[in-house]
Amino acid sequence: MLRDLTIQNYRCFKDFHIDDLARVNLIVGQNNSGKTTFLEAIYLLVNEGNIPFLFEVLNSRGEITFERSRQRNGEVVSRRYYYHILHIFYGHQLNNFDRAIDISSTKEHLLSLKIQPNRILQQLTLPGFEDLVPTGELVAELVISYGQYTPIRIPIRTDRTGDWRYLELGNTSQLVVPTRSSNQNYFLTTTNRNFQQLSLLWDRITLTPKEQSVVEALQILEPDVERINFTSRQTSNSGILLKLRGQPHPVPLGSMGEGMRRILSIAMAAVSSENGFLLVDEIDTGLYYQTQTDMWRLIFETAQRLNVQVFATTHSWDCIAAFQEALEQSEDSSVGKLFRLSRRGEDIRAVEYTPDQLSVAVRQSIEVR
Structure with a gap:
């Protein structure tokens, strides 16, 4: 059970801490006070930073676009999905690559999740992404670190203008990362x-x-x-x-x-x-x-x-x-x-x-x- 929670640089939370959490917690506040974001942060933390849950959060916000990739006899054969990760960072900004999302709990259970954008100067080959990111398009990666587990690295790229304000995450449907926890x-x-x-x-x-x-x-x-x-x-x-x-x-x-x-x-x-x-x-x-x-x-x-x-x-x-x-x-x-x-x-x-x-x-x- 979480007794405390710290959220840094996630959406509207620049540096937030809550303590003495109970078994059942009712969160209230005015519009745009961060109630839904608070739930999202907990969801990502307790699911061990697993990629499918991040996608679920982005999808629930409508932070996703679809692109028809191929057609055969007039029918769509495959579709690419682009998840807009820019907005999960505080201030909707990724100009500072040293600014990472940190979500943690230190009492009773030690849990820590870090989502860090890293600039990449050359094309990387990552398992599961060979066919998803064409050569030359990869300009950065998202590194998701949870506790002592090996970090998960996801390629990210800009839109066609190269404007960092429109960072998008390429289709990762081929990447399946099972949750490491048996809890539901x-x-x-x-x-x-x-x-x-x-x-x-x-x-x-x-x-x-x-x-x-x-x-x-x-x-x-x-x-x-x-x-x-x-x-x-x-x-x-x-x-x-x-x-x-x-x-x-x-x-x-x-x-x-x-x-x-x-x-x-x-x-x-x-x-x-x-x-x-x-x-x-x-x-x-x-x-x-x-x-x-x-x-x-x-x-x-x-x-x-x-x-x-x-x-x-x-x-x-x-x-x-x-x-x-x-x-x-x-x-x-x-x-x-x-x-x-x-x-x-x-x-x-x-x-x-x-x-x-x-x-x-x-x-x-x-x-x-």
């Missing part, structure tokens, strides 16, 4: 997971005790849910079926609103993150405020039972009030904490609210967002 970590954005992603999660849950936890989560919104199942293929009604008490036929999840799909995604990811990390951006998306206290109770219980550390963000006062209520009802009030990211110019700092302080703030309607 999940990052849920505001976009719900699709049928294929959920069905892969369900394969690990079905016919285990975790299945009942998912059903109990769905019962927060619909008390008559008895069972859940996935069809062999996606249908126009989502391919996810629910058995409701008193109903002779299964009901498609897609007919029951976005809140049901959101709580399903959260519950499935939570029980699948055993001994790992669950990150949820705008956790209250699609959820009616009166159900959010039950959601937080479920998250507290699951996090403690399965050794999951949770980081979630919100803009909603209702979500904060529900978090405080569930925390107050918990046997161990130290299970959760609220942190506000406060930004002043280039400086971003974390303001911690203890359970007692949060309780006073909620009762007296003191703004903490």
